[in-house]
Amino acid sequence: xxRDERYDFDPVAAMRQRRGPVQRREVTLSRxxxxxxxESEWCGAVVSLRDGMVQLEDGRGQVRSFALGDGFLIxxxxxxxxxxxxxxxxxxxxxxxxxxxxxxxxxxxxxxxxVEGRHDAELVEQVWGDDLRVEGVVVELLDGADHLEQVLxxxxxSGNRRAGVLLDHLVTGSKESRLAAxxxxxxxxxxxxxxxxxxxxxxxxxxxxRLGLAAWPxxxxxxxxxxxxxxxxxxxxxxxxxxxxAWARIRGRVRSYRDLEPALVGRVEQLIDFVTExxxxxxx
Numbered sequence: 001x002x003r004d005e006r007y008d009f010d011p012v013a014a015m016r017q018r019r020g021p022v023q024r025r026e027v028t029l030s031r032x033x034x035x036x037x038x039e040s041e042w043c044g045a046v047v048s049l050r051d052g053m054v055q056l057e058d059g060r061g062q063v064r065s066f067a068l069g070d071g072f073l074i075x076x077x078x079x080x081x082x083x084x085x086x087x088x089x090x091x092x093x094x095x096x097x098x099x100x101x102x103x104x105x106x107x108x109x110x111x112x113x114x115v116e117g118r119h120d121a122e123l124v125e126q127v128w129g130d131d132l133r134v135e136g137v138v139v140e141l142l143d144g145a146d147h148l149e150q151v152l153x154x155x156x157x158s159g160n161r162r163a164g165v166l167l168d169h170l171v172t173g174s175k176e177s178r179l180a181a182x183x184x185x186x187x188x189x190x191x192x193x194x195x196x197x198x199x200x201x202x203x204x205x206x207x208x209x210r211l212g213l214a215a216w217p218x219x220x221x222x223x224x225x226x227x228x229x230x231x232x233x234x235x236x237x238x239x240x241x242x243x244x245x246a247w248a249r250i251r252g253r254v255r256s257y258r259d260l261e262p263a264l265v266g267r268v269e270q271l272i273d274f275v276t277e278x279x280x281x282x283x284x
Contacts, residue, residue, distance in 0.1 A: 025078075029046060033074075037066050037071075045057050108138045109137060109275075111163065112138055112164070113139045115142065116144060116167060117143065120168070123251060148165065148167075167195070193274045203225075206250055206261075217232035
């Protein structure tokens with residue numbers, strides 16, 4: 001009987017044990033990171049990530065794209081490339097402040113901001129409403145600047161109960177400037193800040209180009225300003241509803257503080273700072 005030594009070898013027993021899955025360290029993708037594409041052996045620095053494809057630039061300046069899910073090496077060690085996590089986009093309010101999220105409005109603070117009329121209040125709310133709710137500031141109507149002294153006397157301003165006042169047409173020689181001078185002479189004037197913009201009406205604090213105008217039309221002094229504006233623009237102006245519709249049209253062009261004249265924006269910001277600044281009594 002002849003023995004065939006070829007059958008003494010067991011090929012199955014000589015086979016290597018099957019290797020388990022390669023453990024890959026996850027690396028966040030960043031510009032300039034040097035990696036090697038496992039299959040093609042292309043080595044280069046990361047230059048961009050577009051539509052799930054990572055672009056690598058080699059030492060000669062040549063660029064190739066590879067699927068982000070392919071295998072890669074860093075210094076010979078297998079890695080998985082992960083896209084960079086984007087920081088949450090900050091929401092900015094109409095006033096330019098960073099929104100604070102779903103924070104509830106604060107309980108109203110004692111201090112107040114007073115404005116002449118409804119249109120003033122609506123514009124302030126539209127642009128600064130988020131800020132005012134966070135700070136707990138209430139805006140109240142004077143129903144005309146002529147009531148300012150009476151309203152403030154009843155309000156009784158103090159160190160922790162301040163009053164900010166926004167007036168139209170606060171320019172030298174105007175009725176509003178004389179009212180402001182009277183307030184400055186009152187006993188509680190240290191706790192009151194009266195500011196204003198130079199425009200006859202809050203409408204004109206909206207940049208005219210937002211309505212396709214080079215400038216607001218000139219209105220004769222003999223004609224009520226809002227009525228004159230509506231007529232100059234070819235809008236109805238016979239009924240109170242016509243004026244309301246005109247204001248809604250103007251206010252609808254305002255998306256943020258950028259649509260308003262700086263002379264108004266700066267004054268409102270200053271008033272908010274004044275009424276929210278901690279009083280000396282709080283520090284005592």
